[in-house]
Amino acid sequence: MVPEFGQLSLCFAAALALGGTVTGYLGNLTSSDKLQESVYSLVVGQFVFVLLAFLSLMFSFLVDDFSVAYVANHSNTILPWQYKISAVWGGHEGSLLLWIWIMTAWMMAVIFTRLSYPKYFLSNVLSTLCFLNLGFLCFCIFTSNPFDRFIPLTPMEGADLNPVLQDFGLIVHPPLLYMGYVGLSVPFAFAVAGLLQRNIDSSWARLVKPWVNLSWSFLTLGILLGSWWAYYELGWGGWWFWDPVENSSFMPWLAATALLHSATVTEKRGAFKHWTVLLAVTCFSLSLLGAFIVRSGVLTSVHSFAVDPERGTYILAFLTVVVGGSLLLFAFRASEAAAPIRYSYFSREFFMQLNNVLLISSMIMILWGTLAPIGYEVITGDLYSIGKPFFNFFFIPLMLILAVAVGLVPLLNWKRTNSSYLGKRLKSLLPVTFVLTLIVFYMLDFVLTTVVFCCGLAIWIVVNHIQDVYRRIQESISLSRSYFGMVIAHLGLSVTLIGIACTSVLSIEEDVRMAPGDQQKLGPLNVTFKELINVEGPNYQAKRGVFDVERSGEKSKQLLPEKRTYSGRQVMTEAGIDPGFLSDTYISMGEPLSGDAWAVRLHYKPFVRWIWFGGLLMAFGGVLSALDLRYRRRKVDKASAEQTVIPSHGIAD
Amino acid sequence: MNPKRKNRLFMASFLLIGVAGSIFALFVALEQNLNMFYPPSEVVSGVAPIETNIRAGGMVEEDSLIRASNSLKVSFVLSDRAGSEFTVYYTGILPDLFREGQGILVEGELQQDGSFEATEVLAKHDENYMPPELMSLAEDKQNNTTEG
Numbered sequence: 001m002v003p004e005f006g007q008l009s010l011c012f013a014a015a016l017a018l019g020g021t022v023t024g025y026l027g028n029l030t031s032s033d034k035l036q037e038s039v040y041s042l043v044v045g046q047f048v049f050v051l052l053a054f055l056s057l058m059f060s061f062l063v064d065d066f067s068v069a070y071v072a073n074h075s076n077t078i079l080p081w082q083y084k085i086s087a088v089w090g091g092h093e094g095s096l097l098l099w100i101w102i103m104t105a106w107m108m109a110v111i112f113t114r115l116s117y118p119k120y121f122l123s124n125v126l127s128t129l130c131f132l133n134l135g136f137l138c139f140c141i142f143t144s145n146p147f148d149r150f151i152p153l154t155p156m157e158g159a160d161l162n163p164v165l166q167d168f169g170l171i172v173h174p175p176l177l178y179m180g181y182v183g184l185s186v187p188f189a190f191a192v193a194g195l196l197q198r199n200i201d202s203s204w205a206r207l208v209k210p211w212v213n214l215s216w217s218f219l220t221l222g223i224l225l226g227s228w229w230a231y232y233e234l235g236w237g238g239w240w241f242w243d244p245v246e247n248s249s250f251m252p253w254l255a256a257t258a259l260l261h262s263a264t265v266t267e268k269r270g271a272f273k274h275w276t277v278l279l280a281v282t283c284f285s286l287s288l289l290g291a292f293i294v295r296s297g298v299l300t301s302v303h304s305f306a307v308d309p310e311r312g313t314y315i316l317a318f319l320t321v322v323v324g325g326s327l328l329l330f331a332f333r334a335s336e337a338a339a340p341i342r343y344s345y346f347s348r349e350f351f352m353q354l355n356n357v358l359l360i361s362s363m364i365m366i367l368w369g370t371l372a373p374i375g376y377e378v379i380t381g382d383l384y385s386i387g388k389p390f391f392n393f394f395f396i397p398l399m400l401i402l403a404v405a406v407g408l409v410p411l412l413n414w415k416r417t418n419s420s421y422l423g424k425r426l427k428s429l430l431p432v433t434f435v436l437t438l439i440v441f442y443m444l445d446f447v448l449t450t451v452v453f454c455c456g457l458a459i460w461i462v463v464n465h466i467q468d469v470y471r472r473i474q475e476s477i478s479l480s481r482s483y484f485g486m487v488i489a490h491l492g493l494s495v496t497l498i499g500i501a502c503t504s505v506l507s508i509e510e511d512v513r514m515a516p517g518d519q520q521k522l523g524p525l526n527v528t529f530k531e532l533i534n535v536e537g538p539n540y541q542a543k544r545g546v547f548d549v550e551r552s553g554e555k556s557k558q559l560l561p562e563k564r565t566y567s568g569r570q571v572m573t574e575a576g577i578d579p580g581f582l583s584d585t586y587i588s589m590g591e592p593l594s595g596d597a598w599a600v601r602l603h604y605k606p607f608v609r610w611i612w613f614g615g616l617l618m619a620f621g622g623v624l625s626a627l628d629l630r631y632r633r634r635k636v637d638k639a640s641a642e643q644t645v646i647p648s649h650g651i652a653d
Numbered sequence: 654m655n656p657k658r659k660n661r662l663f664m665a666s667f668l669l670i671g672v673a674g675s676i677f678a679l680f681v682a683l684e685q686n687l688n689m690f691y692p693p694s695e696v697v698s699g700v701a702p703i704e705t706n707i708r709a710g711g712m713v714e715e716d717s718l719i720r721a722s723n724s725l726k727v728s729f730v731l732s733d734r735a736g737s738e739f740t741v742y743y744t745g746i747l748p749d750l751f752r753e754g755q756g757i758l759v760e761g762e763l764q765q766d767g768s769f770e771a772t773e774v775l776a777k778h779d780e781n782y783m784p785p786e787l788m789s790l791a792e793d794k795q796n797n798t799t800e801g
Contacts, residue, residue: 235749357671361675365675365679368679368683369683372683372687376687382689382690383689383690383708384687384688384689384690385687385688385690385708385760386683386686386687386688387686387687387688387706388686389682389685389686390682390683390685390686393678393682393686394678394679394682511725511744511745511746512725513723513724513725571749571750572749573749590725590746590747591746591747591749591751593720594720594722599725599745599746599747601746
């Protein structure tokens, strides 16, 4: 019963989404208040019905209803309850349902802030969002229905949830990532609405900016959680693999970072208008492309669920409609030549432009590296793969240039910066950076130019930003939340930079053969394999290695890596990690060799946590910025709302 | 030349050099990092280049896995179950899902003597998953068996 109820709810939601699409646009065409306002209730309806569908699926998981194919494939009776809940989004169909529910949640958020927007604009935004949601709902209902039944061949017991997914990281990683992915649909809808009304200007940018910030922050959190999860759960000790699916979340992130900055310029200076709109379209297109890459199975990856050409075709068609439609709209509506807004090379505008060029180039490079193998296969019929060095080769230098530029940002004014003023400030800042870098150089007992260089860049960013905060306090310039958000996010970038540089260069990794009783040196540490014990988990059996890790002069720590065999007979490596502010020790059990001996992976990873901590700072900065007071209290009163309205024939032409 | 034009010229040449440079770098990097995939038949017949980074794949032959007694050196035989097979040498930890009789992917260099020095061994992630490179191999195999 319950699954049918869920199925029905989904169909209702799709009907309401169709209604919302039509009503909003029609309401604007006919200037009908009633139609415009009825979209609100249609959106609320979608939210409620999708939530009901989502809860029905969750209920089916909790009561082990294996007559539902999706439940039978992703759960079984002995799976702990919290994983039964997270298993709802552990596979393709359910994660799509989560995606749709988050989509409706974002639409609700737009409704909550409806008083900030002109009425016609809001109608266009909501209609566009309803249209997108309709696309996702149809995709779910027609190609990947989570409520499909296994009748009459109902199995007594379900297959297991993939053990690497039975983990806290997976409970939170997909929802946060989807919040980011789907959140980008809001700036997209704003761009479409702005284009429809030929109304892209700095006030438009002010409306869209908080949404960009929020979805960007969620995307940042989602990516960093994914990276953290891969680090501790996959048993390899890596934190980034340039895996196609990682790339497909990273590309929208890069584009959204560019959008974030470009929208700021549009808001403050009215420049980069068309570029900002184009970026808003690009961001959402990239998240759709990401969905296509993950769902269609065209690329090899840990994340690819099942390979299904029908789904791939559907997403590709949807992608074509969305991207093609919005680009066409852009071409027709954004053509008016804008009055050029002048700025010199030493201005924030120019550096924002540089930021955008660097971010978008690296995005294109990653896009190329991700899609090229498909292209080669289509053209030549040969199978290729692109190695990690390709990505590093481009990405690292581009990001280092970016880091230099980021450090300069607090020194620059909008429009132009007096060169003598710039020189005066640099005269005090450069020596400080230099001295601090020398200290780092001295502290690392071995000379490693790469690390010192990266740390120097990070210090450069930190020094300049902190000095700027100090200067503003002294000159009693008001410090807004968006300013603090910017500073915190940039500091986060420098923390991540230090983390990446140190982990990549200073890590010590040893794969060794160890039997109980053996000792092994790992950098400054001494690792002893004490014993091997058998452990019984709720739905797995494990061999657990007991390791003592000793740093000279300190108390030893015990690490307990495991090799688990789950009820579905899948094998998983659970790493033993001693996390630390300055370094992690990471041990994972490889494979049993002869006798009691095991192949063991020992890692010493300095500063690895800084990568994720920096990401947290960035996300926090983004949220703080979105909460800036200038984005609030901006209720459009009726009179001004009607003034900004473009008459309906203006839209129809 | 007035300053405005000069400015524009500077901008344009800056952009042009930047774009040309990146495209050039893109192709160089791609050239160096493009690893082609070869099935066992091509590895054996000599189509696959020697001492170049490539990918190869096949089924791990039953009972072919040999481990060294005091290090992590292993060797095993990959075959397409249609007569072509080659030996792979690898030092390190094999993935959790490495099994004899399963399809796997190796990355590394083919040696003069026809053996394969792998730098990386990739196994299937789960039962439903197969590297696309091996998918065609599996299909071929099916076709062969149905024909035979």
